[in-house]
Amino acid sequence: MGSLAGQVIVITGASSGFGELIAQRCVAAGGRVVLAARTATKLERLAATLGGPAHALPVACDVSRADDVARLAVATLQHFGRADVLVNNAGFGVFDRLAEASLDDLRAMMDVNVYGALACTQAFLPHMRARRSGMIVMMASMAGLIAAPNMGGYTATKHALVGLGRTLMLELEGSGVRCALICPGVADTGFQHRAGATKYPRISRLSACTAAQVADATVRAIVRRTHGEIVVPWYGRLLALISYPLPGATRAVMRLIQ
Numbered sequence: 244m245g246s247l248a249g250q251v252i253v254i255t256g257a258s259s260g261f262g263e264l265i266a267q268r269c270v271a272a273g274g275r276v277v278l279a280a281r282t283a284t285k286l287e288r289l290a291a292t293l294g295g296p297a298h299a300l301p302v303a304c305d306v307s308r309a310d311d312v313a314r315l316a317v318a319t320l321q322h323f324g325r326a327d328v329l330v331n332n333a334g335f336g337v338f339d340r341l342a343e344a345s346l347d348d349l350r351a352m353m354d355v356n357v358y359g360a361l362a363c364t365q366a367f368l369p370h371m372r373a374r375r376s377g378m379i380v381m382m383a384s385m386a387g388l389i390a391a392p393n394m395g396g397y398t399a400t401k402h403a404l405v406g407l408g409r410t411l412m413l414e415l416e417g418s419g420v421r422c423a424l425i426c427p428g429v430a431d432t433g434f435q436h437r438a439g440a441t442k443y444p445r446i447s448r449l450s451a452c453t454a455a456q457v458a459d460a461t462v463r464a465i466v467r468r469t470h471g472e473i474v475v476p477w478y479g480r481l482l483a484l485i486s487y488p489l490p491g492a493t494r495a496v497m498r499l500i501q
Contacts, residue, residue, distance in 0.1 A: 245466035247274030251323045252465065253315070254278060255306055255363060256333035258285035261382060261427075264458035265330060270298055272462065277319045277326075279304040280333070296322070306333045306359030307351075316366040325374075328465055329367045331360035331404075332382040336397035349396040356400035361407060368420065375419030378468060380461060381408035385428045385479050412470060421470040427457040428479045452476045 252269045256262040258280035266276045270293045278286045278301045286301035293299035300322045304311045319326050334356040337348040364379055371377025386394060387401030408424035415422055429451050452475050460475045474480040 245272065245463070247272040247462075247466060250274045250327040251319065251325050252276050252328040252330060253319055253326050253363075253367065254330040254332055255304065255359070256280055256382075258282050258289065260332075261454060261457055261461070262330070262332045263289060264454055265332065265461050266293065266299070268458055268462040269465070270294065272466065275299070275323055277302060277315070277323070279306070279315050281305050306363055307354040309362060312359075312362045312366050315363070316370075319367075320370065326367050326370055326377070328378045328380065329363060330380040330382065330461070330465075331363055332380075333359055333363075334382070334400070336394065338394045338397060340393055341395040344396050349399075352396055352400045353403070356397075357403045357407070360404060364407075364411070371420045372418055377419070378421040378423065378465060379411060379415075380423045380425060380465065381405075381411075382461070383408060383424055383426045385426050385474065385482070388426055388474070388479075389482060408472075415470075421468045423461075423464040423469045424472045425457070425461050425464065425475070426472065426479070427460075427475045428452045452479075 247269055252266075252274050254262050254266050254269075254276055257266050257276070257278035262280070266278055266289065269276050275297075276293065276299050278290055278299055280286055281303065283301065283303040286303065290296075290299040290301040300318065302315050302318050304315045306312055316326070335352065337345070337352065339345070339348075360381060367377075368379065381404055383404045384401040386398040387405035391398055405424060405426070408422060411422040412424075457475050460473055464473055
């Protein structure tokens, strides 16, 4: 997969799912990681398995809170002296039909999935720009490339994240800082169960992939310093590509998961 020796990778949402797997792979590749999530005990346990403070720094952080994000940036620079990569992975979903969705849930998803990612990016980007080196990774979703039923609020947040990532790619040209946008399909992380997807079991048909595939693709992008978009699995991009010229065909496919 390649080496990340000497690099410091900050990962939000690191206590489980994609974040935990990405952290494990980054350390295995020689990198050092900052583990950020709301649950300190989970982070501390994970950090211990990754080699302790020399390799993994746990920082309790709610990305929807500005003071927590500022503290994360300070803790990273104080402990490791640098931040080479930021993986904006923190996020959650609540699946419901739009007519029945709670506005409080929608606002909370926007706060974490969108504004949290933007706040973290703004906290670390000045350091990267000053060094003319670094990378921002946006963990979006196939749901950010197409519309899907029964998950409209979550889909809206991921469409916003895709927009932020694509804009960053343009704004960072020539700065030495790269931006990768990762768009996974439905993966086996437990996220779907927590989001309430059991009410809509056919959602799992939406370009299913494994969490390991997503983590491997993300770390490969970091090693290669990819500046662009990656869809996992690869054939998920085909569905995204036909969604613009053939919206009717895309809706027909989406009806299969209702």
